[in-house]
Amino acid sequence: MSDSKRQAREYDDIPGTTVFDADMARKGYHVNQFAMSLMKAENRERFLADEEAYLDEWPVTAEQRQSIMDRDFNRLISLGGNIYYIAKIFSTDRQSFQYAAAEMTGLTQDEYRAMMIGGGRSPIGNMYKEESE
Amino acid sequence: MAKVTGGITTSHVPAIGAAIDHGKTGEDYWKPLFKGFEYVKEWAKKTKPDVVILVFNDHATAFDQNFVPTFALGCADEYQPADEGWGPRQVPVVKGHPELAAHIAQSVIQDDFDLTVVNKMDVDHGLTVPMSLVFDQSEDWPCQVVPLAVNVILYPPPSGKRCFNLGKALRNAIDSYPEDLNVQVWGTGGMSHQLQGPRAGFINSEFDNDFLDKFVDDPEALADMPHIKYLREAGAEGIELVMWMVMRGAMDKEVDLKHRFYHVPASNTAVGHLVMENKVDKQA
Numbered sequence: 001m002s003d004s005k006r007q008a009r010e011y012d013d014i015p016g017t018t019v020f021d022a023d024m025a026r027k028g029y030h031v032n033q034f035a036m037s038l039m040k041a042e043n044r045e046r047f048l049a050d051e052e053a054y055l056d057e058w059p060v061t062a063e064q065r066q067s068i069m070d071r072d073f074n075r076l077i078s079l080g081g082n083i084y085y086i087a088k089i090f091s092t093d094r095q096s097f098q099y100a101a102a103e104m105t106g107l108t109q110d111e112y113r114a115m116m117i118g119g120g121r122s123p124i125g126n127m128y129k130e131e132s133e
Numbered sequence: 134m135a136k137v138t139g140g141i142t143t144s145h146v147p148a149i150g151a152a153i154d155h156g157k158t159g160e161d162y163w164k165p166l167f168k169g170f171e172y173v174k175e176w177a178k179k180t181k182p183d184v185v186i187l188v189f190n191d192h193a194t195a196f197d198q199n200f201v202p203t204f205a206l207g208c209a210d211e212y213q214p215a216d217e218g219w220g221p222r223q224v225p226v227v228k229g230h231p232e233l234a235a236h237i238a239q240s241v242i243q244d245d246f247d248l249t250v251v252n253k254m255d256v257d258h259g260l261t262v263p264m265s266l267v268f269d270q271s272e273d274w275p276c277q278v279v280p281l282a283v284n285v286i287l288y289p290p291p292s293g294k295r296c297f298n299l300g301k302a303l304r305n306a307i308d309s310y311p312e313d314l315n316v317q318v319w320g321t322g323g324m325s326h327q328l329q330g331p332r333a334g335f336i337n338s339e340f341d342n343d344f345l346d347k348f349v350d351d352p353e354a355l356a357d358m359p360h361i362k363y364l365r366e367a368g369a370e371g372i373e374l375v376m377w378m379v380m381r382g383a384m385d386k387e388v389d390l391k392h393r394f395y396h397v398p399a400s401n402t403a404v405g406h407l408v409m410e411n412k413v414d415k416q417a
Contacts, residue, residue, distance in 0.1 A: 077329055082287075100328075
């Protein structure tokens, strides 16, 4: 399904957020199923040994494939990846949710951790796109 | 007869499990969090549940994108801790209560809640982290568990109201189970957090504390909260809080609040935790 056919949703105006609805799930189906495969230790080993070869087994788009190789999580999410599936990829890299979150927000891990200890990202200015811009 | 005597709610952050598993609970970062769970450990030892109905969500572990059940009831003898990409947590196998689960399926499905019956399901941090928080690490978990997995990953999850009413149906089912069982209902997940995208790290303690207030005193009104409010004000992943509503629906309208705890952060998440008991049971 092309994006142009997607209906407008009430959550489209939340800044910095992609809601994983059925449209996104369809778009990201193969990405997410690939990520799921990394829950088996032998698959993790095979993937880490030769990412290109492993990804050849999955019918992901060229753009999705590149985003996986680049560990570009924001882009992967825009292409239908869901964070709980993507977690299998960064867990395979022995990285935490906090590492991935820092990546996606453009902060270093130390900066991100400090932000969280300071109470997290404030709701003020972060609930509507218009006020966050 | 089986009886719902009490319940808890708690966040189920995976990093909490990792902190327990790697002996980090005494570190400065984690100390205040684990202090907030000292009460419930004692409470659980005292109240000794036979069975916990554990409402949680599967984080793309047992269910992939091929099948996404909205409500999935575990009817198995046991559940293995899942390998979420790091290898399985070294925690005991979770023992089920297939007879009670089968009774719940009979009762709740005929009460118009179309549960998916699951006979094999590995359980992830959503279920095992609350178990560790309440029971510590032990050889065997001290109670049986009926897992109830709620979809909160593929939008839309069930509404808060639907979850609240499912809790009521669950209560009817438990109340009509002939064996004498001390049953607790646990609601897990939340509180405010967002794990994805440029807004990751979103925390809204005002929302959370208001939610905690209403959850205890005015759950009927809270059940009407629309999804957009959760997404916008509690973060995209904060919508897990609908799962708490199942627990609240299974409790009495008026409850004794035994313990309330709120802490920011655990990794990316605001942690909320309540312990409550049904008032009637004390007089019985």
